[in-house]
Structure formats: C-alpha cells, structure tokens
Amino acid sequence: MTIGIPAETFTGELRSPIIPADVKKLTSLGATVLVESGIGQGIHTSNDAYVQAGASIANSKHEVLQADMVLRLRKPTIEDIAQLKSGCIHVSYLDPFNEHALLQALAAKNITAISMEMIPRSTRAQKMDSLSSQASLAGYVAVLLAAERSSKVFPMMTTPAGTIQPSRVFIIGAGVAGLQAIATAKRLGARVDAFDTRPVVAEQVKSLGARFVEVELGETGQTKDGYAKALTEEQLQKQREVMAKQCAMSDVVVTTAQVFGRKAPIIITKDMVAGMKPGSIVVDLAVETGGNVEGAVAGEEVMVNGVKIIGLTNLPGRVATHASQMYSANLYNLVDEFWDKETKAFTLNLEDDILNSCVMTHGGAVRKSL
Template identity: 60%
Template sequence: MPVTPETAKKLVRLGAEVVIETGLGEGTGYSDSEYQEAGASISADREALFTQADVLLRLRKPSLEEVALMREGCIHVSYLDPFNERELIEALRAKGVTSISMEMIPRTTRSQKMDALSSQANLAGYMTVMLGAMHLPRILPMMMTPAGTLKPAKVFVIGAGVAGLQAIATAKRLGARVTAFDTRAVVAEQVQSLGATFLEIDLGETGQTKDGYAKALTDEQIAMQREAQKAVIAESDIVITTAQVFGRKPPVLVTQDMLEGMTPGSVVVDMAAETGGNVEGSVPNEVVTVNGVTIVGLGNLPNYVCKDASQMYASNLFNLVEDSWDKEGNSFVIDFEHDILPGCIITHGGEVTNATIKQFYEGGQ
C-alpha cells in the first residue's frame, strides 16, 4: 500500500493536498476515517483520481487504460518493471507522463531510505524461512527433552543479498544450522557475522555491479556452482533460493537431480518462482511436491506481512517525495541535476530519459 495514515499526515504537513481512494487501507487494517483524521480526503471516483492528480503514488504498475486517463505532466510513482514492460513505458512516454520506477532507485547511501526493493526484500527473506518452517514436518531448533534430543534443522540459503541475509538471520534466530552461498565472495564476512557457514566455491572471476547486485554468471560458472552445491542440498532440510538478476530471467540453481537427492519431507523455497524460478519444477504462486520434496513457489512474499510491508513502502515513497518537494510552491520538483532522480525517472516530457532503459530498448531487447 503506497500511503498509510502516518505518511498521509506527513504529506499534508509538507503542504500537499492528499486524496485517498475509498477503502485503500482496508486490507492492512486502516479505515478511511484514519486517513481523514490525518488530513486527507477520501474519494470513490477512481477515474477522477487519475485525471486530476498531479502526483500519483501507487504500488503496482498502471494498466494502459489507466495511463490513458492521466493528464500530461502528471508524475506517476510505482513499481514499473521497465525492462519487461516496454509497451507500458511507451504509453507513459506518449502521454507525457513523468514516470518514476521504484525498482530503479539507485543503491547509494543517501537513497537507502527510498530503496523499496531493499525494504521489501528484507520482509521477503523473513517470509521464506516462515514458509519453509511451516511446510517442514519437523522443528528448526535443537530441543532436548526427557523423550530424547531433536537435532537442529539444516537450512541452506543460496544468495546473500538483502533477502538472503535476512533469511539467514531469521533461520539462525529460530535455531537452525545455516549454510549460505553467494557468488560474491565479499559477502562471506556478512554471512559469517550472522553465525552461518559460508560455502566456498571457486567460480573464477565473479563480483557485483556498482549498485551492489550480483553479476550474472556464465553457463560454465552456473554448472560449477550446481555441482558444488549438490552435496549441501542433499543434506539440507530447507533450501532457500534468492538469486535474481534484475531485468533478466533468474538462473536455475536447483535441478531435478538435486531434488531427487533430497530427503522426502524436505522443503525448497524458490523466491524467484514468479520471474522464471531458481528451481526446476517450481510453479509460480503454488506449492507442489516432487518426489516427496515440497517446493514453495509462492510470490509477493511481503504481502503475507502486509501491515509492515505497507508501512515500509509508504515510508519509501514519502522519503522520495519529501526529498524533491518545493515547500514554497507545494510541488514535487523534477530536477535532472539531482543525484537520485535521473536514475529512477523512466519517462519525462514525452521522452524515455533513463539512460539504462533507453540503451536497453535501442539494443533491440
């Protein structure tokens, strides 16, 4: 959810006239009256919200029909998936809408408070462990009882980005024995600081992008990674995969033969199932069983903890707006000399202005 009563109050204090769609907060327990108490007004006229807004704060990308309703010069802020939504981006460009993609917020120290991908990835990482624990027919921690001792469950996390590190931390807090791997050797210290074991695999030259994302591996490197992980996967009670390459199909890291080597009752949680999957046999938005192994391919994981997800996303949006707000003119100022905005603005003034997306389109992708 893009606006909570708390952030609505802050926007009003900035000098913005805030209009909330009727029932916006119902799914997370916020009533229309709470928004009104914060100084916002409520409207049931969805079409008017699109046609009259100077700034539209959204969670999901708009439909083409919604773009047609927007006025020229409107600023639209939401997730946009610009690498895979060229038709949508072209529609926003043709309409003269200034579109800001929350996926494209630069990963800098100053922009951390606006980084929705990271804030939501934290929650997604937490939920992977919760889902794994829920489907596993045993407990995670060691337990000593008069009836005997239960050994701690073994959890293997593939990918130690924001989501992976949160999964590691959560699994450790629940008492599991955790091993993790990432193609970026630089994160080994972070993994170990959380009490997990870092799996050393020599893949040759790897690394990360300037924004902190893992670089895509070659086919040969992926094959080496799979082989080295095979034994660890076979011994694991829960395997969590978090490997995603922004704007591209994620690599397949857990193959059918690896699943066959796992003990029946084990669980694999594929965080990338919606975008192509890290696990052979995973089904987007479904839980399936293959040879006795449960594969969790559920998507939109932050939605399972929607109250916290909404609080964090709404805060990210407010911080973005506040950072470029002109208090005298009571408006959101588009400044291409700004150190953050050019990286996340996709269209402006009838043009695709984002250098990365523009190059991607011109390359015929």
C-alpha cells in the same frame, strides 16, 4: 500540489501504498492528499484514519488519477494511463525491463513516470529503496513458510525422550532477502549454511551465525549497485556441483538469487531436487522473475519426489501491514527529498543522480532504453 493515491486492485494484493502516518507527513509538506476509498482495507485501516491524518477520500479511482502526482505500488494498466492528467508525475513499480509498451503509453500521454525499481542503491537513496525494504520481508516470510510446512522443528531440543537435532537450512544468495532469511532461520534455532557468488558478503553471513559455503568460481563480483553479476555457464556448473551436495544434506533450501533486469538463473536443477531427502522444503524467492528452481511453479506449491517446492508469489504481501509501512516510508522519503518547501511542489531535477536513474519517461519520450 495534489497527490493522489489509488487503492491497489491487483488480485490478492493486501498492501497499501500509503499509511496514515505518512499522509500526515505529506500534508505537513503542504501537499493536498487525495486517497481512494478503501485504500487501507487490506491492512485493517479505515477511511476515517486517513481523514484524521489530513487526506480527502475519493469515491472513484478516476478522481485520484487526475491528481498532479500519483503514488501507488503496482504498475498502472493501459486504462489507468488513459485517465492520468497530461504532465502529471506517476510513481510506482513499472517493471521497465519488460513493460516497453507501458512506457511508450506513459510517454505518449506526456507523463513523468518514476520507476521504484530503478532507485539506485546508494547511501543517499537507501531510505527510498523499496526493492530492499520488500525483499527483506520476503526473506523473513520464506523461512516461516518453510518452518510451518516442514515435518521437523528448527531448533535443537534436549528432552526426556532424547535429543532432537536442529534442522539444516541452506540459503542461496546473501543479498537483502538472503540475509534476512539467514537471520530468521537462526532465530528459530536452525543450523544455517549460506552461499553467494560474491565473496565480499562472506563476513555478513558469518556475522549472522551462519556458515559461508565456499565455491571456487574464479572471477565473480557485483555491480556498482551491489547486485550479483551473472555467472558464466561453466561457473554455474561448478556452483551446482557444490549446491547438490549441500542440498542433499539440508532440510530446507531457500533460493534468492536474482540478476537485476534479467531472468533469474536456474540454480537448483531437477537432478538436485531428486537428490534431496523426502520431506525437504525448497522455497524459490525468484519465482516471479523466472525462478531458481527447476519445477517451481509461480503461485503454487508442488511436490517432486517427496520434496515440496514452494513458488508462492508476493511474499511481502503476506505481512501486509509492515510491508505497507515500509513501502509508504519509501514513497514519502522520495517525495520529501525533492520537495520544494517554497512552491510546495515536487521538483524534477533530472541532473540529480537519483532522479536521473529512476525517471523513465518525461517530456513525451522514453528517457531510458532497457
């Protein structure tokens, strides 16, 4: 079975879908691996490193897209789909909740399309969960961005010139990204407060040394996959009242609240931003799915009443080497889990709970309506 891996061409994308160490693992399974020339450029990895790991180098994307199985990071274009071999397996992010035309195009070409977003959050699938691996890095980067742009230091310092009080950092959302943001802010010495609609995560927040902000919202919870459930408008209003007070006393606010498959909820309103201290920083990690902060602009940093709102996108791409290492491992683990060592091919058992969740198109049809 030939596995083709094209280079990423999305503007500003430095991550690579595969690293040489995982190419070597794929070839050890018995796969023939074909990568596009320059695939490792963004992570300072030469073509020679991939060749030494057992890959062949293709000089054109078309050659790679003709493989039996295609592994990549970003979703394909319609032009890419036209070049895929009918019946092949294509694995990438697909944004299936919004890209219905893309799924129809993949089905029409008889492609078995696996969406990395739809890998279930189960113990067995954890090693393939790229949403979690990349979100963890995003939480780390968000805090570093805030620390670099803040006019204050994070830790408390006792100096001959006096004592400097620690910066106050408020993390909204204690999922994978939020927990990493908490841990990173604590490592830098900040005083950290955090909030999540799911009371079940309070112990995790406290275990990292942060204070869990209590808000009485009534019935809340999480989905079977561990995502926060959407709040009612009344619950959101109660949450905002407490958030406003907390934001007003914070030097840095990081929002990470997302509802899987839906637009991110607005948590920080313009009035709440107006109540913050001049010089404060807000980082909106949900900006790519609609944003948690009113006034946030995807891909930009804006000043609102002296408060800097950071809406930069693709934060994992800012630590591209380790982001690539983690995503590459997710892809390899997916392939390895369903690899038949006798036939040396990827097996499609659609009754398996993992594949049943993430295979979006197969046999010329869209399997799931989202």
